[in-house]
Amino acid sequence: MKAGETLIIHGAAGAVGTLAVQFAKLRGVRVLATASDDAGLALVSRLGADAVVNGRSGDIESAAKRFAPNGVDAVLGLAGGDPLEHCIDALRHDGRGRVAYLYGMEPLPKPRFGLQMILYSFVSGSGEFERLNKAVEAAELQVPIAAEYSLANAAQAHKRLEAGHLLGKIVLQVQ
Numbered sequence: 001m002k003a004g005e006t007l008i009i010h011g012a013a014g015a016v017g018t019l020a021v022q023f024a025k026l027r028g029v030r031v032l033a034t035a036s037d038d039a040g041l042a043l044v045s046r047l048g049a050d051a052v053v054n055g056r057s058g059d060i061e062s063a064a065k066r067f068a069p070n071g072v073d074a075v076l077g078l079a080g081g082d083p084l085e086h087c088i089d090a091l092r093h094d095g096r097g098r099v100a101y102l103y104g105m106e107p108l109p110k111p112r113f114g115l116q117m118i119l120y121s122f123v124s125g126s127g128e129f130e131r132l133n134k135a136v137e138a139a140e141l142q143v144p145i146a147a148e149y150s151l152a153n154a155a156q157a158h159k160r161l162e163a164g165h166l167l168g169k170i171v172l173q174v175q
Helices: 015-026 038-046 060-067 082-089 126-139 151-163
Strands: 006-010 030-035 051-054 074-077 098-102 116-120 145-150 169-173
Touching: 006 015, 006 060, 006 082, 015 030, 015 038, 015 126, 030 038, 030 060, 038 051, 051 060, 060 082, 074 082, 082 098, 145 151, 151 169
Parallel strands: 006 030, 006 074, 030 051, 074 098, 098 116, 145 169
Antiparallel strands: none
8 A cells, every 4th residue: 555545454453453553554554443342442543543433333434434535445354244344335436446355254245346355364484474573573563462471371371362352462471
């Protein structure tokens, strides 16, 4: 994306979303972020989102219309369902709107005529992880930490991870 363009990041309070907000802002992109609760909205605001809306209970279409009256340039879909459909409906209608959505998302977003629909997945491997880590460090991005556990309490950390809805990463301290 280019400076001045508009982007909706749907599911912005998750691990990928928090970095996406920050990378987009570094490029000069205006970001409307969705999150599922007040804590998530506060997090993405703190990370630089220009506008926020609750992706479960908020009026995404109205928020997007105020944010970009002629339609947003792109949507990054990190969560699916009807709220993502509302985000996609907010795209510009001149043939240049585009949406990227995560492989394995259920349900898949409905295809739309005149929009570029990009299915993406992660690239695995230590090399990719190192490349991302260097980019995060070079840009001095914030990586939110939800909880810290000693290595001896790794089982407890795993239970917390399985419980879901974390705002940030879990850190295992190796001492």
